[in-house]
Amino acid sequence: MVTQIISTMETQANNGPGSAGILNGTNGEPDDSKTNLIVNYLPQNMTQEEFKSLFGSIGEIESCKLVRDKITGQSLGYGFVNYVDPNDADKAINTLNGLKLQTKTIKVSYARPSSASIRDANLYVSSLPKNMNQKEMEQLFSQYGRIITSRILVDQVTGVSRGVGFIRFDKRIEAEEAIKGLNGQKPLGSSEPITVKFANNPSQKTGQALLTHLYQTTARRYTGPLHHQTQRFRLDSLINMAYGVKSPLSFLPRFSPITIDSVTNLAGVSLTAPTTAGWCIFVYNLSPEADESVLWQLFGPFGAVTNVKVIRDFTTNKCKGFGFVTMTNYDEAAMAIASLNGYRLGDRVLQVSFKTSKPHKA
DNA sequence: TAGTATT
Numbered sequence: 165m166v167t168q169i170i171s172t173m174e175t176q177a178n179n180g181p182g183s184a185g186i187l188n189g190t191n192g193e194p195d196d197s198k199t200n201l202i203v204n205y206l207p208q209n210m211t212q213e214e215f216k217s218l219f220g221s222i223g224e225i226e227s228c229k230l231v232r233d234k235i236t237g238q239s240l241g242y243g244f245v246n247y248v249d250p251n252d253a254d255k256a257i258n259t260l261n262g263l264k265l266q267t268k269t270i271k272v273s274y275a276r277p278s279s280a281s282i283r284d285a286n287l288y289v290s291s292l293p294k295n296m297n298q299k300e301m302e303q304l305f306s307q308y309g310r311i312i313t314s315r316i317l318v319d320q321v322t323g324v325s326r327g328v329g330f331i332r333f334d335k336r337i338e339a340e341e342a343i344k345g346l347n348g349q350k351p352l353g354s355s356e357p358i359t360v361k362f363a364n365n366p367s368q369k370t371g372q373a374l375l376t377h378l379y380q381t382t383a384r385r386y387t388g389p390l391h392h393q394t395q396r397f398r399l400d401s402l403i404n405m406a407y408g409v410k411s412p413l414s415f416l417p418r419f420s421p422i423t424i425d426s427v428t429n430l431a432g433v434s435l436t437a438p439t440t441a442g443w444c445i446f447v448y449n450l451s452p453e454a455d456e457s458v459l460w461q462l463f464g465p466f467g468a469v470t471n472v473k474v475i476r477d478f479t480t481n482k483c484k485g486f487g488f489v490t491m492t493n494y495d496e497a498a499m500a501i502a503s504l505n506g507y508r509l510g511d512r513v514l515q516v517s518f519k520t521s522k523p524h525k526a
Numbered sequence: 527t528a529g530t531a532t533t
Binding site for chain 1: 527528529530531532533
């Protein structure tokens with residue numbers, strides 16, 4: 165099998181229009197193979213607006229999207245730009261690929277048509293010979309398919325290889341074949357066998373990432389000395405919950421009128437009585453794209469969630485900006501509210517509270 | 527023995 169070796173060492177745009185071999189127009193999808201670009205290695209702090217501004221300077225953009233973590237709203241460091249004119253897409257590659265932004269060198273290339281077959285095609289390779297360079301590693305793997313990206317990790321100080329790398333294939337099936345063919349094999353002239361396996365999927369870390377993010381967010385929001393105890397208390401609670409430790413709020417009687425009064429007085433509002441299902445929480449300032457999974461994942465780490473609901477516009481089916489979450493236990497609901505109210509999700513700041521009873525008109 | 531490329 166003859167395959168193309170594509171070096172990513174110079175962050176070259178390496179896949180031309182139609183290079184993925186999928187004919188457009190056969191499935192009713194618009195042919196955007198010559199206008200749709202993927203942009204990689206973006207600085208972590210780049211916003212959607214900056215992203216649009218940078219690529220909009222080339223020509224008219226049909227659409228663009230900075231891809232962000234669905235739960236934390238953090239940039240994932242890549243995005244898509246679809247131009248109106250294919251010439252502008254070409255121009256963007258020629259002028260912006262390799263552009264240095266902060267510590268990153270961005271890569272601009274044509275996006276491959278989205279498909280399940282290209283997902284989860286990233287491999288983690290360890291025990292590589294320390295003298296093997298990126299090109300040699302690519303040559304070793306290229307017999308199994310088309311390589312999209314490759315990287316060898318190096319010591320920050322000495323620059324010497326750590327014997328660890330990544331290889332992303334065009335297709336998952338190619339990655340599978342590479343594992344079969346190379347895992348446990350000794351490269352020519354090496355005495356130690358290499359390990360080849362699928363790279364960890366970043367989405368598997370979102371639970372921990374969320375807690376870390378909340379920890380930082382909460383720490384930033386309670387910096388005043390008067391709130392020091394409150395801050396410590398909340399951060400400890402987050403950590404305890406992450407390890408399944410009983411919440412320190414558990415000493416409070418659950419569903420107790422005293423507890424309700426204390427919160428009511430603090431908030432200055434009256435609460436609906438807990439239903440048999442639990443405590444209803446109002447979540448405001450969700451994006452139009454928000455769905456139920458976001459609410460599950462946001463509130464799940466705090467305890468038992470029995471129901472979530474995103475309120476949608478009847479005609480567009482887009483979120484109207486708010487939703488509800490029902491949690492079984494008062495203390496867990498209170499902790500979720502304390503932690504998530506004011507939480508920044510993407511470019512929005514959430515408002516989270518117990519659902520209040522609407523004042524009835526006289 | 528861990529960076530981050532599919533909307």
